[in-house]
Amino acid sequence: MPDPTPVAPWPRFAVFGAGAVGGYYGALLARAGVPVVLIGRPAHVQAMRERGLRLQTATFDETIAVQADTDPAAVTGADVVLVCVKSGDTEAAAAALRPHLGPDTAVLSLQNGVDNAERLGRVLGRPVVPVVVYVAAGLEGPGHVRHHGRGELVLAPFAQADRVQAALAHAGVPTTVSDAVPHALWTKLVVNCAYNALSAITARPYGWLWAQAGVPEMLRHVVRECVAVAAADGIALGADALDADVARIATGMATQISSTARDLLRGHPTEIDHLNGYVVSRARAHGLSAPVNHALLTLVHLLEQGRGA
Structure with missing residues (x-):
């Protein structure tokens, strides 16, 4: 109460x-x-x-x-x-x-x-x-x-x-x-970039995703792209700590699907441009590349178009 x-x-x-x-x-x-x-x-x-x-x-x-x-x-x-x-x-x-x-x-x-x-x-x-x-x-x-x-x-x-x-x-x-809100927002963004798009693409929860061959390695690539972009924006993040956060989500929220997945299933616009898309945009601004984030962004955009979101 x-x-x-x-x-x-x-x-x-x-x-x-x-x-x-x-x-x-x-x-x-x-x-x-x-x-x-x-x-x-x-x-x-x-x-x-x-x-x-x-x-x-x-x-x-x-x-x-x-x-x-x-x-x-x-x-x-x-x-x-x-x-x-x-x-x-x-x-x-x-x-x-x-x-x-x-x-x-x-x-x-x-x-x-x-x-x-x-x-x-x-x-x-x-x-x-x-x-x-x-x-x-x-x-x-x-x-x-x-x-x-x-x-x-x-x-x-x-x-x-x-x-x-x-x-x-x-x-x-x-x-x-x-005073650490900017760092915390970036940390949350990285976790969202790891799971939201992939959960939306597969319409599957986090625990199932983590158990699939190749997914943990893919998410490590997402994390490292985000860490590099955050560093260019003046935010220092630890890749190993973020890897651990991503792994914990797989067990602590094993049955959860992402908000991006729910938006797609309902035919609503997603926030993908402000998640993986933000990382891709900031990477370009700094002359960096974020190919895994770009792939996830593109796939969600394709699903949005296919479902009329």
Whole structure:
């Protein structure tokens, strides 16, 4: 259960892009009595308004009353906005939010990839806080989020960090504030580059992939290409440590398929251009090559075209 210790007033939250990840954190905040509005797609919002948001976890299965809206103007008055849209929607999200943000509103990017906070900030004309998100959650249907594991957040430092961290802790969300967020975002990106595309191409979970001949060696090549590109961007990563992370994912999340796989199966656009595609783009910018990442990127693009994503 959330921490029952009363601390008031909590900052007012808005979740922009309340799908699986945004819905998970928004539901936990609402469950703990922290004021929050979830802004999402019409069918999802309608279901939440009519029935509440069903959140299934390993420890509870509850339907939580939430405030939900489809209008970006619903962020008006929020102290904190959690941006949880897909990476390809970043600029559009910023443009939709910009007229409705207060001068002191903290904007946090809870997105895949390493450059979304910067991209949001360029459109908003203000700093955006990058956040590393470690959660496995899926949207099972309108008004229904299933949590598969983890849930920690790592926030870059910002003025309101203490209040935001306290509210999230009250909601049962493990949260730390760290200067090492750029390094952590790159580390997460490398793991995503290793598994997301390959899981999407095969429609198979991580454990199955790791058990196939040649896959561990292939993933080591992905890791080393990413490490070289990160180094050129000024981020020092350890290839051996990342190899170990990739191996642990195979056992710790053996039955999980990637978000890229789920997007393909549903005929939705993927975030591949902001995962393997980002590595390929940055490699070109530095005069490097990333052939394995390029192959994975190309294959996912072909599947997107074939399935009409």
